[in-house]
Amino acid sequence: MSFWRPLAHQVYYQALGSWIVDHPAAVAALHTVALALATLLLYRALRRVWPGPWAALAASFPLLSESTRAVISWPSQSTDLGVWLFTALAVHEAAARRLATTLLSLLAALLCKEVAVIAALLIPWMPGLGPPDRRTRMRWTAATLGLVAVWAAAYAWVRHHAGLSLPHGLENELPEGAAPVLMRVQWAWSNTIKALFSLPAVYDPRADVLGPAGLLLVLFAAGAFAFDRRARARLKEALPWVLWGGGWFCSAAASLVVIYPFWVPARSIYGSLGFGVMWAAVLGAAGPLFLAGILVLRLAAFAMSPGPPRSISDLPPSTGAFMDFEHLSRLQRLMREARSALKTRYPRLPAGAEVGQAYMPRFAQYAFGGSRGLQVWYRDSSLRWVRMEDFLRDPKRGLSTIVEFEPPPRQIALLSPEALRCQIRAKELLDRQAWRDALVELDRADSIAASGAARFRATEGATRAMALVGLGQNEAAEREALRAIALWPAHPAAHAVLGFLRYKQNRLKEAQAELVHALGANPNDQAARALLSRINQMVTAPALGYGTGERPPTPPPGSPAGRGP
Template sequence: MWRDPWALASALAVVPLVLHSLGAPLGEPFADDFDYLRHELLEGGGSFFDGGGSTLWWRPLARQVYFGLLSPLIVARPGLVYAFHLLLLAIASVLLYRAFRRRWPGSWSAACGTFFLLAESTRMLPAWPSHMCDLGALLSAALALHEAACRRLATAMIALLGSLLCKEVGVLAALAVPLFPAWEARDRRERLTWLVATAALVGGWGIAYLAVQRHAHLILPHQAITDPEVLAVPLSLRVVWALANSVRAVFSMAAVRERWETGIEAGMAVVLGAAIWRIVTDRASRSRLRGALPWISWGLAWFVLGTAPLAEVFPAWAPYRSAFGSIGLAAALVSLLAPAGSWLLAAMVGLRLVAFSLSPGPPRLVTAAPMESGAAFDFPKLARLEKFVRETRTLLQRHYPSLPKGALVGHHHLPLMTGYAFSGDKALQVWYRDTTIRWVSFEEFSARPDLPLLTLVEYQAHREPQLALVDAGAMRALLRAMEYSKQSEWDAALAELQRADSLQQDPDAAVLLATIAAKRAILLSTIGDSLGAEHEALRGYALWPDNPDSRYVIAKRRFAQGRLAEAQALLDTVVALGPGDKGAATLLGRVREARARLGR
């Protein structure tokens, strides 16, 4: 490889993926990973013929084998797992390059081999252990194409089996390999041998898959879709949805349009238009195109057949799923552009790199809500969840290197869509290698404050660190204070708030401390201590600006002082965050009436 600069360039094409992922805790296991990790580490693994810890799909190579071998490393050294995945991506790129190099010049082959790498969504494949399904299927398919180009039937079939055992999309590779234009059968018998071998392989895999599905009671995603509105969407529209979003993903465009996309689209239109013009006006280009037609047909068939099944997951778009089908689109585009001029090929690669660089990087902080891009799951969402899980794990293990049997750990004020990242109790159980410990939601703890909670993990959006540990006793005292407040027992409520303050050891628990201050402000305001109420409300507001109680008390004070604009600004936020807050809505109405009356 070192003697071939284009092969080296194909391997190094993973570098942009790394550079555009910096800042994310890459490789950190979350969500589905914990299903497989718990299955391997705490349940002793199991049969090759089940879901490997999941009720979806039979993917034994990417689950049972992969997690069986790497589970300890995935938990202890996720960065090494990320590096391993990068290595596999580089190998896949080089294999594709070498497969196409059997017939094409080096530059054409490199453009094709690296095509799937130069898309922002490909960053997801090395970043998440569960994506070994997609990565393994793609790598095995690349190996199968390479072996087919070298006319090695046995190893090509082994590679195809590997792709099938990683993910069902391997069926596409099985259809495409015998028809790969990079090799020509010596005679009809050889072609038939490849077709029969492939058909036998896919048939055997299909029979085994159905048997495992029935034996292990596995379900397919479409069986879980019950929404009548989704089911009513015609298949043709869902296929168009899958194809359109896949093309956008290949060019690093989100499902929701961004301003910069117009320039990329215009650039690609110019490139394609120039290629067509050159082919129409230049005889040599037309001649080269005729030789490329089998490649274009093969590539488009790969792309369409590899993308159409994504209609099954409508409307939950996930751009990383476009990587496999993009191999075919690469072959088609390179076959169309390169005969018209290598500069057109270079222009396409340049445009894709620009689009890649303009796509969002990993979020620096765990936001209260994920950034909306039109996708159910994309790289920024993945990085956000990995960061939240990493910070939770390190915080707990720093303060609690071990947990007692049956330990209960609470969580409070979680950001949206992060509960899924822990896969129920499995994250805790994997971290501490104990199936008896579990999470307790704040709702459960509020209903049963006598639970022997060890601590609570609390999220705070506007501070760093974004997670803090809350003393369970302090939270119980806060809950008791709120109960006393409902019963108008002001002195008892204030005493419990004082107790909550004294029990909380970690001064970084801003949300809890702000809540205590805000509740005290409400009580002081109720008993007529306006100055004390304002002082506590301002303290709570400084700790947690989104605290509705602090904002309400400050707004009430500003209203009394005639500072109506300030009062309205505070209340607008309270009502926006909590539309059901009748007290804030009533006060806001009074403030608006006063401003209208005074003409302010």
């Protein structure tokens, strides 16, 4: 753990820990209620000085952001949800001029996340709200700063004695070549604005529509101020709120520079209060049509944002984020299916049991949390996940089962460890060119493995194809390689074998394509790389010719294609 956030961490998980595992929908519903409550509190506070539409737009700004779905569905966002809820409560209490409850709310917000320091500095200075005069505002400021000082001292003491520090060395001095501070600030501000309009950090075609539409809205509002004296008067009256909201937004967004370059859009929720207040004041002063315009724009942006994926992809989405709703829903689907498969087959696991993982998609280990995910599912801290590279080094490990990631539609299968041991032995026999003995081991593996396990069977088919080529049975080998590719279209060894067979058939262009495919999935396959280089020379200089009797491009021992999953 990197931070001291006892309310959002210890208290939250102590209260909801079992519900998070067994009733995640109920926890999501609770998060939704908390967001709605925060919106209501902000609306009630702003309604004291603003017309209803202005207050409604500002208070509801985070509700129409794609990133807010992660706050609802991810318990780890309890920090952002908690600081948002208690900050809204502090604003509400300050608007009612209740200092004691304002301080209590600010303390709760600080115990959820450090960014609440911004609220402690700015809440006493809300234009037209809270303390009635400058002297009282100074007294409130002294009280909030005193609270921050006490909290900061306790925070520093806890972090020092508990040895807490940010991951990845984020709080160390910038190393040579690191992004400069101004670039980090620009990164934080621009990504926060994108997140508030449901856009990813990287370029997205939706920005080509939403960007010009937003610019036109601002230009028309500028025109209203230029030609409407009453609009200018309203803007002058609202200017303190524009400055207050702009200060809040810039401060909240700039606080994210510390996590550069690990972007998480859900963290933009805190800055959304300032952004919403600022633009509600500006566009509200321009006229009600402009408030409707930004609402329509944000509704359209939200409607155009991607929904949860229908299946679990091998690679994470390319959104430029460390974790966003697309990444999150992909991993949550993986965890749900893995847990369901395990708990259905094994309602109980013996103490100290080990469970293997095979072919897991990229970034999955973050969701598994080492072995902690398995331990939470079974309420047993002695259980362990075993990654496939560890099992390949020691196939005698007594795994209870192996959880294998599959292509759609059924994306999790349970595999017998003994079936995989047979496959490992078959590949060792291939390295010794013991083709028939390898086929015997593959037959045993096939008889042991349960139905399904498409990726295991694809690897078995590719390995069988290698053995059949070694025996000179090229037609049978081609059938096995094609079967493996049908089960797993990206299987590198199957494409490597098929590339060799096409080479033997003098179908050089097809051989090139298969070997390029194989190397795309497994760049370490030196045999496939050497064969491709030879074919490239033959294509450019056909007179070179080629010999006969070559054996298949068996991947070197230790490569992913040559030594198991």
